[in-house]
Amino acid sequence: MGSLRQRSGTSRRTRDASDQETQDARTRILDAAERLFAGGGYEATPTAEIARLARVPKGLVFHYFPKKIDVLVALIDERTLVEEAPEVEAVPGDAARSLSRLARRLPLRASPAMRRILFREADTHGSVRDRLGRLNGEIIRRARFALELALPTPRGDAARLEVAAVTFAAVLLHQENLCQLTGHHIDPDAVAELIAHALG
Amino acid sequence: MGSLRQRSGTSRRTRDASDQETQDARTRILDAAERLFAGGGYEATPTAEIARLARVPKGLVFHYFPKKIDVLVALIDERTLVEEAPEVEAVPGDAARSLSRLARRLPLRASPAMRRILFREADTHGSVRDRLGRLNGEIIRRARFALELALPTPRGDAARLEVAAVTFAAVLLHQENLCQLTGHHIDPDAVAELIAHALG
Amino acid sequence: MGSLRQRSGTSRRTRDASDQETQDARTRILDAAERLFAGGGYEATPTAEIARLARVPKGLVFHYFPKKIDVLVALIDERTLVEEAPEVEAVPGDAARSLSRLARRLPLRASPAMRRILFREADTHGSVRDRLGRLNGEIIRRARFALELALPTPRGDAARLEVAAVTFAAVLLHQENLCQLTGHHIDPDAVAELIAHALG
Amino acid sequence: MGSLRQRSGTSRRTRDASDQETQDARTRILDAAERLFAGGGYEATPTAEIARLARVPKGLVFHYFPKKIDVLVALIDERTLVEEAPEVEAVPGDAARSLSRLARRLPLRASPAMRRILFREADTHGSVRDRLGRLNGEIIRRARFALELALPTPRGDAARLEVAAVTFAAVLLHQENLCQLTGHHIDPDAVAELIAHALG
C-alpha cells in the first residue's frame, strides 16, 4: 500500500510494528480501502468491510469520510499523482530508446493497487475520470516531447509525430488497463522501436 | 437496442409486428438491462429497475434469469458477437488502407450500449472478460493477417509485423474504451498510415 | 384503531380472531403506526418498531411505503376525514344549542389516536398541516352557518357573527390540542352559551 | 435571540462589548439551539449542528449540557418566563379594553423562536408541558382578574365570567400555536369586544 504522503522522519525508523498499528486511523482506512477497492471494486466493497480491515469502528470511517465516495476521491486525490513536471527523458538521436524510457517510468506515482482502481473506477466518479484523462494527456505530451528532442531537425511531418505520440500513449494505457484483464502482453520496447522506425 | 438473435423465424410470424409492445418479455428484459447496465453499471442497477423499464413484473425477471448475473451473461452471450470468420479485408500492396478497413469495421457485432458494457463490466464476470479477450485476439489476428496479405513477400521481420498488429489492436480498443471516458480522440487512419510506414 | 375504510362485509362477522391476524399487512402496518405515532411521535418511532408491532418483516413496511413519511401521509390521507358536506345542524332560534351540537360532533372523522397525530405532527409534513387547516376552516364555516340559521333576521353585526364563529372554532381546536397537554378542561356548551349571549 | 438572563452584572464587565463573538460559549450554544429547535424541531436537530452554528467544538455542548434534552430544558428554563406577578392591567368599567390589553401583552417573556419551541415541543419533555400549562393558567387568571375589575359589581354569573376567561385564553393560545400553522388569523380585539358584550 504505497502511500504517497509518508511523513518524513518515518523513513529512518526500523520499520517495526508501528507501521501496522501506530499509523493513524485515517491512513489505515485509506490503506484498507485501497486494497479492497482494487480487489473487489468500489461498489462491491461495503464500508463495514473497510472498517474491519482497518481495525477501526464503523463510525470512524464516516468521521473522516462523510460519504463513501469520499474515500475513493481521497484515494485518487492523495495516492495518485500524475507528474506534470517537464522532466526530459529523451535520448537525442534515439527515438526508440526515448520512448522506451517513458514506458519504463510512466508519469504516474501510484501503487499497483491504485493503478487498478484508477482504471477500474473510471465510471464511478468524475474525479477518477479526470485523473485518468490527465494521465493520458501527460503521456502524450511527454511522448511528443521526447520524440521532438530525439529526432533530428528538421523533422518530417509534425502531424505524424503527433500520431506517433498518441499511439504510444494508447499502447501504454492499454497495457495498464485491458492487458491485465485479457491476459495479453505487449512489449513497449518493441512498440517504441516500431514507432521510431516509422518516424525515422 | 440491436438484438443479435431475434432473426430466425421471426419473419414468418403472423403476430403483428408491433415490435415495441408485443415483443416477448425476455427480449424486453434484455433491452432494459442493456440500457441500464450501459448507463449506471451492473452493480448499480437493481433488478426491479430492469423490470420496471421492461414493463414486466419483477418476478418474471427471475423466471427467465434465476440470478441477476445471468442477465449480464445472457446479454454478453446473445448481444455480443466477436466475428471469428476469416474474412479478409486486406488490400494487397496497401497496408495502410488494409488496417483502415479493419478499424472501420471491428469484428464486434454489438450495439454501442453493449460495447460500453463489454468494457465496463470486464471485472464483473469471467464471461465478459473472456469475450473481451477474444475480441482483442481477433483484432490482432486480423491485423496480422491483413498486414501479411498487404505486404510484399518476402516481408521483413515477422516479429515487427506482430508488434504492428498488437499496436494497432491496442489503439482500436483504447479508442473504444478509455477514449470515450477521457474525451481524447484518435484517428485510426493516421495510425494505420504510421504503422504501414514503419513496415514499408 | 378505527380504520376509515373498513371493507363492507366485515361488519357482520362475529369479530373473531380474524380481526387481529387475517387483516392484510398494509392495514396492520397502518394500525401499528397509528398507535405508535400517537404515543411517541413520528420522529421517535422507528420503522422497525412499526414492523414489529404489525408483525410483518421490516422490509414489507418499505414495500408499501417507500419512505417513512409515506406512512404518516397515508395515515392522514386514509384515516382522517374532514367532512365538508353542508350538513346543517342548526337549531333555528337557538344559537347556543346550535353551537353545542357542532361541538359534540366535530366534522372530523378520525380515531382519538389519529386526532392526536393530526395535532402533534402539524410541523412534520405539509399534508398534515393542510388537513389541520381544512379542519379549522370547516369548523369556522359550520359555526358561521349554524349561527346564521339560528339567529333571527335581521341579525346584527355580520362581523361580530364572524368573530363568534372564529372564537368558537378556536375553543374547539384548543380543546382538542393543548387542553390535552395542559390538563385544562373547557366546557364547550358553556362557551356556546356565552357566545350566543353575546350575539343575542 | 433574546436571552432572558444575561442581565445581572454584565454591565460592569471590562471585557469588550462585542456581544456577538465574545459571548460565552454557553450562551452561543443556547442561541444556536433556540434557532434550530424552532426551525426543525428538537428531534431533528443534531447536537453537532448546534455546535457548528454556535461555533464551539462538539464536545463543549456536552460539557455544559450532559444530555441533549438538557439543552431544551435550559432553554425553556432560562428563556421562557411566565410572568406570574399580579400586574393589573384592567380598565375599570371597560371589559373589552381590559382583555385587549391582556392580548397585547401575553404574560410570556420569550422570543418568537422560543414561543414556537414552547408549543412545538410540548410532547418532548415534561418541563415544556409544565411551562405551557402554567402559561395557560396565568392567562386565564389574568383574564378572570381583568374581567372582575372591569365589570361593575355586583357582576352577574360568576361561572359565566370564568367561561369568558377560559375562552379568551383559548383564543390567545390558539392564535400563538395553530394559527401560525394553518395560516388563519384572529383579531383578539374583536374577540375581546365579543366577550365583553356577552358579559355586559
Add this chain to the structure above:
DNA sequence: TATGAATGAGTCTTCATTCAT
C-alpha cells in the same frame, strides 16, 4: 407461465455520548 407480496440480510449513514489529552 406469470405475478407481486413477502423476506431478511445487508448497506450507508446518523448521532448522542465518551474520553484522553
Add this chain to the structure above:
DNA sequence: CATGAATGAAGACTCATTCAT
C-alpha cells in the same frame, strides 16, 4: 476548561431472491 477523535447502537432504506397463487 476545551477539544475533536473515537465509539457503536440504531436508523432508514435497498435489494436479490423466494414463493404461493
